[in-house]
Amino acid sequence: MEQKLSKAYEPHDVERKWYQMWQTSGYFRADENSKKPHYSIVIPPPNVTGVLHMGHALNNTLQDILCRWKRMSGCEVLWMPGTDHAGIATQNVVEKQLDNEGRDRHAIGREAFVARVWQWREESGGQIIQQLKRLGASCDWERERFTMDEGLSTAVREVFVRLYEDDLIYRANRLINWCPRCHTALSDLEVEHEDKQGHLWHLRYPVIGSDRFMIVATTRPETMLGDSAVAVHPEDERYQDLVGKKVLLPLVDREIPIVADEYVDKDFGSGAVKITPAHDFNDFELGKRHNLEEINIFDESGIVNENGGPYFRQERYEARANVVADLENRGLLAKVDSYENAVGECYRCKTVIEPYLSLQWYVKVGPLAAEAIKAVQQGDTRIVPQQWEKTYFEWMYNLQDWCISRQIWWGHRIPVWYCAECDELTVSRENAEVCSHCGSAAISQDTDVLDTWFSSALWPFSTMGWPEQNETLNKFYPTSCLVTGFDILFFWVARMMMMGLKFMQDVPFKDVYIHALVRDALGQKMSKSKGNVIDPLHVIDEYGADAFRFTLTSFAAMGRDIKLSTERIAGYRNFCNKLWNASRFALMNLENFDPSGIDLNELELSDADRWILTRLEETIRQTGQALDGYKFNEAASTLYAFTWHNFCDWYIEMAKDDLYGDDRQARQRVQNVLFTVLEQLLRLLHPFIPFITEEIWQVLPGERPCETIMQAEFPDGAGLPTDTVGAERMELVMEVIRAIRNIRGEMDVPPGRQVAALLNCKSGRSQQILEEGSAAIRVLGKVGELTIGQSLAPPEQSATQVAGDVEISLPLAGLVDVAEEEKRLQKEIAKVQKDIDLFAKKLSNEKFVANAPAHVLEKDHGKLRDAEEKMAVLQESLGKIQALK
RNA sequence: AGGCACGUAGCUCAGUGGGAGAGCACUACCUUGACACGGUAGGGGUCGGCAGUUCAAUCCUGCCCGUGCCUACCA
Numbered sequence A: 001m002e003q004k005l006s007k008a009y010e011p012h013d014v015e016r017k018w019y020q021m022w023q024t025s026g027y028f029r030a031d032e033n034s035k036k037p038h039y040s041i042v043i044p045p046p047n048v049t050g051v052l053h054m055g056h057a058l059n060n061t062l063q064d065i066l067c068r069w070k071r072m073s074g075c076e077v078l079w080m081p082g083t084d085h086a087g088i089a090t091q092n093v094v095e096k097q098l099d100n101e102g103r104d105r106h107a108i109g110r111e112a113f114v115a116r117v118w119q120w121r122e123e124s125g126g127q128i129i130q131q132l133k134r135l136g137a138s139c140d141w142e143r144e145r146f147t148m149d150e151g152l153s154t155a156v157r158e159v160f161v162r163l164y165e166d167d168l169i170y171r172a173n174r175l176i177n178w179c180p181r182c183h184t185a186l187s188d189l190e191v192e193h194e195d196k197q198g199h200l201w202h203l204r205y206p207v208i209g210s211d212r213f214m215i216v217a218t219t220r221p222e223t224m225l226g227d228s229a230v231a232v233h234p235e236d237e238r239y240q241d242l243v244g245k246k247v248l249l250p251l252v253d254r255e256i257p258i259v260a261d262e263y264v265d266k267d268f269g270s271g272a273v274k275i276t277p278a279h280d281f282n283d284f285e286l287g288k289r290h291n292l293e294e295i296n297i298f299d300e301s302g303i304v305n306e307n308g309g310p311y312f313r314q315e316r317y318e319a320r321a322n323v324v325a326d327l328e329n330r331g332l333l334a335k336v337d338s339y340e341n342a343v344g345e346c347y348r349c350k351t352v353i354e355p356y357l358s359l360q361w362y363v364k365v366g367p368l369a370a371e372a373i374k375a376v377q378q379g380d381t382r383i384v385p386q387q388w389e390k391t392y393f394e395w396m397y398n399l400q401d402w403c404i405s406r407q408i409w410w411g412h413r414i415p416v417w418y419c420a421e422c423d424e425l426t427v428s429r430e431n432a433e434v435c436s437h438c439g440s441a442a443i444s445q446d447t448d449v450l451d452t453w454f455s456s457a458l459w460p461f462s463t464m465g466w467p468e469q470n471e472t473l474n475k476f477y478p479t480s481c482l483v484t485g486f487d488i489l490f491f492w493v494a495r496m497m498m499m500g501l502k503f504m505q506d507v508p509f510k511d512v513y514i515h516a517l518v519r520d521a522l523g524q525k526m527s528k529s530k531g532n533v534i535d536p537l538h539v540i541d542e543y544g545a546d547a548f549r550f551t552l553t554s555f556a557a558m559g560r561d562i563k564l565s566t567e568r569i570a571g572y573r574n575f576c577n578k579l580w581n582a583s584r585f586a587l588m589n590l591e592n593f594d595p596s597g598i599d600l601n602e603l604e605l606s607d608a609d610r611w612i613l614t615r616l617e618e619t620i621r622q623t624g625q626a627l628d629g630y631k632f633n634e635a636a637s638t639l640y641a642f643t644w645h646n647f648c649d650w651y652i653e654m655a656k657d658d659l660y661g662d663d664r665q666a667r668q669r670v671q672n673v674l675f676t677v678l679e680q681l682l683r684l685l686h687p688f689i690p691f692i693t694e695e696i697w698q699v700l701p702g703e704r705p706c707e708t709i710m711q712a713e714f715p716d717g718a719g720l721p722t723d724t725v726g727a728e729r730m731e732l733v734m735e736v737i738r739a740i741r742n743i744r745g746e747m748d749v750p751p752g753r754q755v756a757a758l759l760n761c762k763s764g765r766s767q768q769i770l771e772e773g774s775a776a777i778r779v780l781g782k783v784g785e786l787t788i789g790q791s792l793a794p795p796e797q798s799a800t801q802v803a804g805d806v807e808i809s810l811p812l813a814g815l816v817d818v819a820e821e822e823k824r825l826q827k828e829i830a831k832v833q834k835d836i837d838l839f840a841k842k843l844s845n846e847k848f849v850a851n852a853p854a855h856v857l858e859k860d861h862g863k864l865r866d867a868e869e870k871m872a873v874l875q876e877s878l879g880k881i882q883a884l885k
Numbered sequence B: 001a002g003g004c005a006c007g008u009a010g011c012u013c014a015g016u017g018g019g020a021g022a023g024c025a026c027u028a029c030c031u032u033g034a035c036a037c038g039g040u041a042g043g044g045g046u047c048g049g050c051a052g053u054u055c056a057a058u059c060c061u062g063c064c065c066g067u068g069c070c071u072a073c074c075a
Helices: A011-024 A054-072 A087-100 A110-124 A127-135 A150-165 A221-226 A281-290 A306-311 A316-329 A366-377 A387-397 A452-456 A471-476 A486-504 A536-543 A545-555 A566-588 A607-628 A632-660 A664-685 A690-698 A724-746 A764-772 A774-781 A818-844 A846-851 A854-884
Strands: A038-042 A076-080 A169-179 A184-186 A191-206 A213-218 A229-232 A246-249 A254-260 A272-275 A333-346 A354-363 A382-384 A416-419 A425-427 A443-445 A479-485 A509-515 A755-761 A783-790 A798-803 A806-811
Touching: A011 A127, A011 A536, A011 A545, A011 A690, A038 A054, A038 A471, A054 A076, A054 A127, A054 A479, A054 A509, A054 A536, A054 A545, A054 A607, A076 A471, A087 A110, A127 A536, A127 A545, A150 A169, A150 A425, A150 A452, A150 A486, A169 A281, A184 A354, A191 A221, A191 A246, A191 A316, A213 A221, A213 A272, A221 A306, A221 A316, A229 A281, A254 A281, A272 A281, A281 A354, A306 A316, A316 A333, A366 A387, A366 A486, A382 A387, A387 A486, A452 A486, A479 A486, A486 A509, A536 A545, A536 A566, A545 A566, A545 A632, A545 A690, A566 A632, A566 A664, A566 A690, A607 A632, A607 A664, A607 A724, A632 A664, A632 A774, A664 A690, A724 A755, A724 A764, A724 A774, A724 A798, A724 A806, A724 A818, A755 A764, A755 A774, A764 A774, A764 A783, A774 A783, A798 A818, A798 A854, A818 A846, A818 A854
Parallel strands: A038 A076, A038 A479, A229 A254, A382 A509, A479 A509, A755 A783
Antiparallel strands: A169 A184, A169 A354, A191 A213, A191 A333, A229 A272, A246 A254, A416 A425, A416 A443, A755 A806, A798 A806
16 A cells, blocks of 8 residues: 555645745745746735735735746746735824733834834734745745835835926825824825714804804814804805805804805705815815815824814814703703714724815826826736726726825925925935035925825836846836736726836836725625634644635626635645545556556547547646636636546546456556546646645656646646547447446435346447447446447346437346336426427527527537437436336 | 625525526435445526626626625714
8 A cells, every 4th residue: 555645635734844945945936037937926914914814815816826827838937926015004003002011102203113113023023025925926035125115115105206307296285184192194095984874963143143043063062162164055045145145153153254155055054054174075176266265273193272262172072062962951952853874984994084284295196097097998907807907997097197295204204394494395315414405404395295195106116226227127127917806906906007107107016906805704894893704824823825825816707895704715725635535546556567658648548538638638728728818717716626526526536446457458558548538637726736746746656857846847738649539439428427327326226236237229330439438338337247338128127217319228127116217207207307498499499590590500409419419318218117006 | 875796406605698507405215346435317497686788697787676795084
């Protein structure tokens, strides 16, 4: 008994052993000087704070499949790995640590804080990289990058300065999304909108010089402290006489005008709107049109400032309660309705966003977006699946300028210096010492850092050494494919497109493959708070990385989310085990087998051989096509079906007879085919399940052409002796076996018991095929006495089935009772009758016959004929059976 | 409000203008010398509803119902 492989596949040691070998031997390394065609992918850099979650696992499994496949297909592959400094997220992590120590970042100061973040990154930032390795990711780790690396920081500065010089970066005082907890501006994308149940308060503002009141409705009554007008629609008859008059703003007793503006919806509420330019985006715009005062009533923590009169120093919700109570006491609260509206929250800490007036840096995206749109329209970059193109365009056309300054400490500091003497700006690639305008040394750098996504946008070329021109960029830019989830299509993909086109004059990637989101078994997003997270590392521990990868791949159908549960993973663990055991079987029967120098084309192959080789060639073709089209699930199911249902269920079972028999030549022939199929199958499967395939491949008999399966060629089917006619012949044998098994199963014949069978063939061809396949029929059908011929008379008492033009009869006597067989036959007859009815009806339809294409007609005629022939045999048998009763 | 998906076997999902598929679950039988993480056989679906195009619709078109997601400045 062969001792090379254990009885069941045990992934742990295998995974560790081979990953280490691959990495230390440098098989993941990309050579920019290679003459081979290039293939490159940049990893979507996970946050340095991150731990591997299902999304990463899927994302990186797919990338690894592509990279391993391309590497085996003769490409020089660069898979560029790295991590993202994740400004706000990382700062929050370290701030939390400080908080646990009873300190905050202001107490230790900027420099110490940043040093502390770096220290944290050194200690625990590499976690996710180690986890990617557990998954089998074949990244070129020697090139690992971090967005805060010196090189990438240089690229960030270069880009900032050049955009500034091209008037594509500017500074403006506007309303921005402000997180009162993170104390920073956020871009529009970093705000998540969620519908929340709240209230709509209707407030009464007294009109000056009149006894009338304007009723205004608001979801945020505290902002009335900053109101600078009440607006109505210009054509609203109710208020025609009031426009131009003033109301007295309650509580703070300020006089504010009543203005007319088209923005107001006459039919909503009272038709009058309170206008707070400093705290609402619409009001801000309206305020600009009417030249209204912008009164900021909050500080950066969302606490009422000195403009809030009596509410000074109250937190915003506290102020809200007090404002409402005070208004009510004065009879100025008309009514309160329940109201649901969308509230903006910080995407990092979920704090409710405050629209806040402040001076920030912006990227003017218009000209950049125009190029990014054009590139996709022209097909320079292809988005797969294509449906996402529409989403991409939709967003690109409606793009607002991008707020890139963040009031945090962890990130790329904005390379702008302000002069205390001449008030001019110095924008510089190097750290500035003196003002570029007046030469004064009294300059200070902007305290803000850049949005994390600013550096991410440069990732495809900054990681390759840009702004330096080098061979890596020449060879590997633009990248071949970007694999990512749709959740960062805007955050990241769109911005890489803009920056790549601007600075490399070429798209950053030829293809963008957008994959699904991984959800839990109930279809909910996995999150810590819901407690429904499946940890990929636990999955790998329990089922092995290969089973996990194959599961994800099998579910990675386009355009649908993946609902993952551990039961599903077990199924693919079983698949790995099946492959393992099939390999064990092969190895046991390949002892002393030497695969060298034998050409399958020179062997006298059996129909079974021809069949499996033909199926293999088909599988190779289908797998390649599926991968070409990013149809990962199709590739996976093709391979699954071939491995299990063709190779294991049929070929191995049929091979046993020859392997165990005395015919040395037959044995060698089968060994050759068995070896060939298994060896190629392992190579086909390697991109998907790299560990187990390496482990088996390494112990195959004979000399290996290279040290690792990673370097072996991906099968292309060339040289395989395919033979569709031979394969069809085998199908008849298989059909006969299935028919015999069907009778046995239906009639409850014990599996161990042999039966006699009589195969009555209508053609000499069938007879000849079955005679050749008789060994398989005997073994797989558990047939003892086997009679094959033409015009045979079946025994009086027998069970009958039909396969093609072959009538199969198993003598009943002593096996089963007549009633059972009658039942079985009637069931079978009912099935066939359904077919006959269907096709007879179709073919008697004149319109169908007149219009349907010839091949359809021919096929249906054939099917009707087959069904009728089958019916005749079954009816005859039924008659005989009934006669016995 | 707009946009995009989705609705197929008990569950999770593939799929195609020409007789409905897989995995899991289920039923029966089987420790046969690769594998019980296994084998063989079997049951199970008016392919969301209603119209239309077509010789032919689960697939194309329209409407409706239901479910998700994304984008959006209606207080």
